[in-house]
Amino acid sequence: MRNRSGGLYTAPVTVWITVFFVVPLAIVVLYSFLEKGLYGGVRYRFSLDAYRALANPLIIRVAWTTFRIALVSTIGTVLLALPAAYYIARSSRRTMLLVLIIVPFWTNFLIRVYAWMAILGTNGFLNSILLSLGIIGEPVRFLYNQWAVIVVLIYTSLPFAILPLYASIEKFDFTLIEAARDLGASRFAAIVRIMIPNIRAGIVTAILFTFIPNFGEYAVPQLVGGRDSFMIGNVIARELTVTRNWPLAAAMALIITVITAGGMVVYSAANRTRGRGSGRRV
Amino acid sequence: MYQTPAIAGSPVLTVRKNVLTVRRNVLTHQRKRDILVDVAPGRPNTRRRQSGKLKGSEVRIDGVDKAFGEFPALIDVSLTVKKGEFFSLLGPSGCGKTTLLRIIAGFETPDVGSVLIDDVDILPIPPNRRHVNTVFQSYALFPHLSVFENIAFPLRLRGLGEKVVTQRVESYIELVRLHGQARKMPSQISGGQKQRVAIARALINEPDVLLLDEPLSALDAKLRQQLLIELDTIHDSVGVTFIYVTHDQQEALSVSDRVAVMNLGRVLQIGAPFEIYEQPADEFVANFIGDTNIQPAVVTSVEGELSRLDAEGLGPVVVTCDVPPEPGHTVRHTIRPEKIRISKKRPEGLAPNTNILQGLVDERIYSGFQSKFFVELPSGYVIKAFQQHARFLDDGPEIEWKDPVWVWWNANDGYVVTPRGGDE
Amino acid sequence: MSTKSGFPRFVYIFVTFFLIAPLIVLVVASFNASRSMQWERFSLEWYRRLFFQSRDLWRAVRNSVVIALSSATVATIIGSLAAIGIRWGRFRLKSYVQTVTLMPLLLPEIILGVSLLIFFASIGVPLGLGTIFIAHTCFNLPFVILIVLARLEEFDFSIIEAAYDLGARERDTLIRVIVPVSMPGILSAFLTAVTLSLEDFVITFFVAGPGSTTLPLYVYSAIRFGVSPVINALSVVMIAVTVALVLLARNMLKYIAK
Numbered sequence: 001m002r003n004r005s006g007g008l009y010t011a012p013v014t015v016w017i018t019v020f021f022v023v024p025l026a027i028v029v030l031y032s033f034l035e036k037g038l039y040g041g042v043r044y045r046f047s048l049d050a051y052r053a054l055a056n057p058l059i060i061r062v063a064w065t066t067f068r069i070a071l072v073s074t075i076g077t078v079l080l081a082l083p084a085a086y087y088i089a090r091s092s093r094r095t096m097l098l099v100l101i102i103v104p105f106w107t108n109f110l111i112r113v114y115a116w117m118a119i120l121g122t123n124g125f126l127n128s129i130l131l132s133l134g135i136i137g138e139p140v141r142f143l144y145n146q147w148a149v150i151v152v153l154i155y156t157s158l159p160f161a162i163l164p165l166y167a168s169i170e171k172f173d174f175t176l177i178e179a180a181r182d183l184g185a186s187r188f189a190a191i192v193r194i195m196i197p198n199i200r201a202g203i204v205t206a207i208l209f210t211f212i213p214n215f216g217e218y219a220v221p222q223l224v225g226g227r228d229s230f231m232i233g234n235v236i237a238r239e240l241t242v243t244r245n246w247p248l249a250a251a252m253a254l255i256i257t258v259i260t261a262g263g264m265v266v267y268s269a270a271n272r273t274r275g276r277g278s279g280r281r282v
Numbered sequence: 283m284y285q286t287p288a289i290a291g292s293p294v295l296t297v298r299k300n301v302l303t304v305r306r307n308v309l310t311h312q313r314k315r316d317i318l319v320d321v322a323p324g325r326p327n328t329r330r331r332q333s334g335k336l337k338g339s340e341v342r343i344d345g346v347d348k349a350f351g352e353f354p355a356l357i358d359v360s361l362t363v364k365k366g367e368f369f370s371l372l373g374p375s376g377c378g379k380t381t382l383l384r385i386i387a388g389f390e391t392p393d394v395g396s397v398l399i400d401d402v403d404i405l406p407i408p409p410n411r412r413h414v415n416t417v418f419q420s421y422a423l424f425p426h427l428s429v430f431e432n433i434a435f436p437l438r439l440r441g442l443g444e445k446v447v448t449q450r451v452e453s454y455i456e457l458v459r460l461h462g463q464a465r466k467m468p469s470q471i472s473g474g475q476k477q478r479v480a481i482a483r484a485l486i487n488e489p490d491v492l493l494l495d496e497p498l499s500a501l502d503a504k505l506r507q508q509l510l511i512e513l514d515t516i517h518d519s520v521g522v523t524f525i526y527v528t529h530d531q532q533e534a535l536s537v538s539d540r541v542a543v544m545n546l547g548r549v550l551q552i553g554a555p556f557e558i559y560e561q562p563a564d565e566f567v568a569n570f571i572g573d574t575n576i577q578p579a580v581v582t583s584v585e586g587e588l589s590r591l592d593a594e595g596l597g598p599v600v601v602t603c604d605v606p607p608e609p610g611h612t613v614r615h616t617i618r619p620e621k622i623r624i625s626k627k628r629p630e631g632l633a634p635n636t637n638i639l640q641g642l643v644d645e646r647i648y649s650g651f652q653s654k655f656f657v658e659l660p661s662g663y664v665i666k667a668f669q670q671h672a673r674f675l676d677d678g679p680e681i682e683w684k685d686p687v688w689v690w691w692n693a694n695d696g697y698v699v700t701p702r703g704g705d706e
Numbered sequence: 707m708s709t710k711s712g713f714p715r716f717v718y719i720f721v722t723f724f725l726i727a728p729l730i731v732l733v734v735a736s737f738n739a740s741r742s743m744q745w746e747r748f749s750l751e752w753y754r755r756l757f758f759q760s761r762d763l764w765r766a767v768r769n770s771v772v773i774a775l776s777s778a779t780v781a782t783i784i785g786s787l788a789a790i791g792i793r794w795g796r797f798r799l800k801s802y803v804q805t806v807t808l809m810p811l812l813l814p815e816i817i818l819g820v821s822l823l824i825f826f827a828s829i830g831v832p833l834g835l836g837t838i839f840i841a842h843t844c845f846n847l848p849f850v851i852l853i854v855l856a857r858l859e860e861f862d863f864s865i866i867e868a869a870y871d872l873g874a875r876e877r878d879t880l881i882r883v884i885v886p887v888s889m890p891g892i893l894s895a896f897l898t899a900v901t902l903s904l905e906d907f908v909i910t911f912f913v914a915g916p917g918s919t920t921l922p923l924y925v926y927s928a929i930r931f932g933v934s935p936v937i938n939a940l941s942v943v944m945i946a947v948t949v950a951l952v953l954l955a956r957n958m959l960k961y962i963a964k
């Protein structure tokens with residue numbers, strides 16, 4: 001290939017992604033400014049109804065819940081993923097340790113969620129163990145609340161956080177830690193002041209790979225959540241399929257998109273400061 | 283000026299003989315014998331050379347400019363590479379050598395100027411149809427193909443039959459001494475072997491011109507030396523025009539018929555290795571090639587070939603010049619360190635027109651075959667003088683740090699160049 | 707550091723246990739005769755029902771496989787070409803292509819699902835296998851591009867220039883150099899795309915129509931509307947199949963990489 005024919009090679013993808021991604025997003029933007037149709041769909045008349053409806057306290061509460069769930073699950077995920085990734089990167093049996101992390105992902109996401117339901121359910125594994133051990137007198141209702149959602153979200157995001165963290169810790173030059181220790185830093189100080197700044201890109205990636213999908217989550221709260229864990233994704237689906245207020249669904253989708261784009265800007269800023277070469281031959 | 287001893291029919295061969303003789307003198311006996319065996323009669327290539335038939339082409343580059351955005355990578359480059367010549371482009375990193383090579387190969391287009399091969403304008407011809415092949419600095423071997431298939435690649439493209447391919451590839455494997463490596467993958471062979479594959483692959487199409495972009499720079503010193511000699515041998519046997527890019531002056535001087543010294547996008551001097559070394563065109567060339575003592579000097583008087591200068595740090599010196607400088611002008615006086623003699627005793631019976639100075643040894647670096655002395659003159663200028671250790675344990679009275687010494691050189695050994703060059 | 711990293715190790719073990727325990731529970735439950743999690747006795751009843759009394763389930767499996775293979779194939783072909791163009795091309799719209807193709811990867815899945823649903827509805831395309839195929843190709847593309855690009859990053863432009871230099875035409879370069887060199891990347895991109903497609907629930911949920919139930923959709927409704935332990939058996943079979951496929955793929959990749 002020659003430099004000039006790059007456009008030719010990318011043409012099919014450009015067309016595909018424009019037609020099936022950019023145009024649909026544009027339609028979402030358009031719909032959010034239209035009046036809602038009677039039985040779903042829209043009437044082609046400009047209106048800010050959808051955005052006014054966003055100010056509805058109910059929706060604001062859902063947004064807040066969503067943000068809180070996404071945030072707590074992200075913090076939990078990263079706090080677990082960081083030491084785990086560190087341990088893998090420092091081990092001599094990295095491949096095996098990594099495989100153990102990835103193995104659960106060889107099964108369907110819903111089946112993993114279902115496994116948690118089987119564990120946490122009222123007739124579930126955990127309850128039957130606790131009952132038979134006599135720790136509890138009657139089954140505890142672990143499921144259908146915010147905590148169940150958070151636990152399952154942490155569960156599903158862990159590998160997505162561990163992998164980028166592992167990748168950046170693996171590249172980290174550990175003699176820097178030794179140098180810091182040599183210069184009088186405690187082990188903790190060396191890790192916080194030397195390692196963490198150097199693996200920043202990995203940490204940011206892990207946070208985004210956890211926070212963004214969790215913020216737009218639909219299935220998990222639907223399956224293991226309750227009234228207190230209704231998330232934006234669930235509202236969007238409800239507006240699309242049940243209440244049939246498409247402009248509102250579009251407006252909410254747009255908000256998620258904007259928040260995600262903001263996260264991406266942060267991400268590329270964090271990556272840019274690391275200054276990556278363009279790899280030109282000299 | 284030095285003239286190529288042009289003899290009708292085989293101008294280049296004559297030069298080559300000279301160069302080879304010069305180079306071989308520095309080789310050990312063992313190495314010498316290796317080379318003699320290499321070019322022994324019976325090899326097809328030697329026959330070609332004996333018959334004086336050169337397959338190479340002449341490359342003429344005329345007034346080439348090339349800028350990347352605002353940055354001028356090449357400025358008015360003109361040079362002619364003769365048929366079958368081993369021509370080097372020598373200059374510091376970033377001076378535009380690769381860019382010039384890529385223009386000849388067809389990967390870049392000059393902004394102005396022309397490139398002709400055997401009087402044909404090649405600029406409109408795409409790289410894949412030019413009879414020019416390149417040995418890339420990074421080897422650029424195809425990672426998914428074996429050594430054999432890498433070398434066979436150009437033949438496969440031409441759809442040649444299996445028998446012809448095998449035969450041709452094997453003869454080139456022979457040429458670059460890769461016997462027994464044919465089935466290995468590029469990842470399984472050493473750097474030196476990769477380079478040989480790259481060379482064989484570039485030669486198998488029998489190009490008119492072979493371009494080599496710092497082909498040895500990734501190899502260690504010993505291997506570099508060995509491959510350089512082999513490259514020279516290969517050049518002799520295939521008779522193709524070689525254009526060799528390097529930033530290493532030793533490499534360029536030891537194998538080239540002629541060298542073009544470049545800096546900051548310009549060609550500063552083109553000449554045979556000894557011209558470049560002994561008669562540098564300007565201060566930059568003098569400094570870049572080898573080691574030298576170079577000082578600004580004002581011309582005080584001229585008497586025929588002999589000029590008297592007042593050199594900064596040295597004081598009055600005499601020097602002979604073919605083309606005498608103008609009195610009153612500021613020039614640069616240069617004297618190579620190995621041409622300066624050094625001794626603790628004042629030498630007796632000096633030839634006329636010898637410059638002699640006294641100083642203190644500021645530093646002495648022993649490096650086996652020679653010692654480098656840094657002698658501080660009363661002016662504070664530190665002059666370099668190298669002493670060869672030509673005989674076992676025989677380097678005269680031991681000269682130590684802080685010893686007062688005499689340094690002297692003949693006016694014939696000094697040289698006058700114009701200030702700077704390339705980067706004013 | 708030479709000291710035993712006690713805390714990271716403890717966390718790793720906890721995390722691994724956390725990740726794997728649910729699967730073990732499923733495997734055990736699939737052989738339990740009881741409907742509840744209380745152990746009764748060993749039984750293969752659920753497997754029998756899975757294989758002989760679950761027509762809808764197998765139809766969903768067939769749909770999933772058809773979608774996965776077709777969308778992965780299309781995404782791999784056009785995505786690999788795009789990766790080649792992005793790696794070595796200099797052309798207008800390059801930054802548009804680079805940004806926009808990656809966005810479906812970064813946005814929450816629900817956005818792609820919602821926008822495609824609205825898009826299809828607004829232009830009157832009936833939902834079904836066709837719309838699922840389009841949606842899956844969309845989210846597979848960024849993965850394919852990234853994976854193939856990562857492979858291409860290992861080589862610099864000089865191998866392509868070398869091919870040209872040696873007389874190759876554009877087509878020769880593509881067929882004899884670029885594609886073979888990228889093959890490990892292309893294959894793993896294809897496998898990843900198949901996996902992602904088999905796995906996807908959210909996006910499919912929005913763009914599926916009547917009669918185009920895929921396996922995840924089937925599992926979802928089974929979980930929501932009456933869990934049968936058949937699901938346990940299905941899970942175990944799926945784990946087994948995936949492990950087998952992954953092992954096969956690994957060996958294949960190893961073989962090709964050689």
Ligand SMILES: Nc1ncnc2c1ncn2[C@@H]1O[C@H](COP(=O)(O)OP(=O)(O)O)[C@@H](O)[C@H]1O
Pocket residue numbers: 282350353355373374375376377378379380381382
């Ligand atoms: N494609 C390019 N774009 C911008 N600058 C370039 C490009 N190629 C070369 N240059 C610049 O031109 C100058 C000469 O480069 P090059 O010919 O590679 O030097 P050399 O091979 O002598 O080290 C360098 O300063 C380099 O940065």
Ligand SMILES: [Mg+2]
Pocket residue numbers: 282376379380381496
């Ligand atoms: Mg270069």
